[in-house]
Amino acid sequence: MTGDPPPSSPHDPGAEHALRIERRWASVAVLIVIFLIVMAAVAGVHQATMPQLKLELVDPRTLHVSGEFIESNLGTAVEPDGSVTVRAIGQQYSFVPQCIVVPTDTVVHFRATSGDVVHGFLIDGTNLNTMLIPGFISTATARFSTPIESHMPCHEYCGVGHEGMWGKVKVIDKAAFEKLAADRRRLTCVD
Numbered sequence: 001m002t003g004d005p006p007p008s009s010p011h012d013p014g015a016e017h018a019l020r021i022e023r024r025w026a027s028v029a030v031l032i033v034i035f036l037i038v039m040a041a042v043a044g045v046h047q048a049t050m051p052q053l054k055l056e057l058v059d060p061r062t063l064h065v066s067g068e069f070i071e072s073n074l075g076t077a078v079e080p081d082g083s084v085t086v087r088a089i090g091q092q093y094s095f096v097p098q099c100i101v102v103p104t105d106t107v108v109h110f111r112a113t114s115g116d117v118v119h120g121f122l123i124d125g126t127n128l129n130t131m132l133i134p135g136f137i138s139t140a141t142a143r144f145s146t147p148i149e150s151h152m153p154c155h156e157y158c159g160v161g162h163e164g165m166w167g168k169v170k171v172i173d174k175a176a177f178e179k180l181a182a183d184r185r186r187l188t189c190v191d
């Protein structure tokens, strides 16, 4: 009989120790994955079953007749606190207004909804991206530091005319905007 078994033997105490440690760390990794899956499931169920924060409803059948989204109320308005609010509607197959104008260096609140089916509201080159769902008011807040001109395509398939549904957003210098806003209650850049 010779002494110790060769190093590769399964009875090598060093190899067994390494195997135990590997198994231990593998269980830690599996536990982390299980924890993340449970966390995602709980968060998903919670979000699906609880009312969303600041859920604002609107009747899509009377949008054009009364309330916040009547035609004369659409476009960009200056608020008493200096911020601006943009109100818009998405409908098959255009946005109203078709061209939105906002100032630089100003807090801009977007409030939009849909008059018919689900549409998308996205401003190219920014992280502003939301859905317009009939019956709900979608809100987003942004601040633009430089003047830009961006496209605003609908990004939710909304019917045969979807590909032609897009608007424009013009961010203009704050001083120029204030000049424009001086004698108008609602602004758009629709020619």
Ligand SMILES: [Cu+2]
Pocket (backbone or CB within 6 Å): 119, 120, 154, 155, 156, 157, 158, 159, 162, 163, 165
């Ligand atoms: Cu669309």
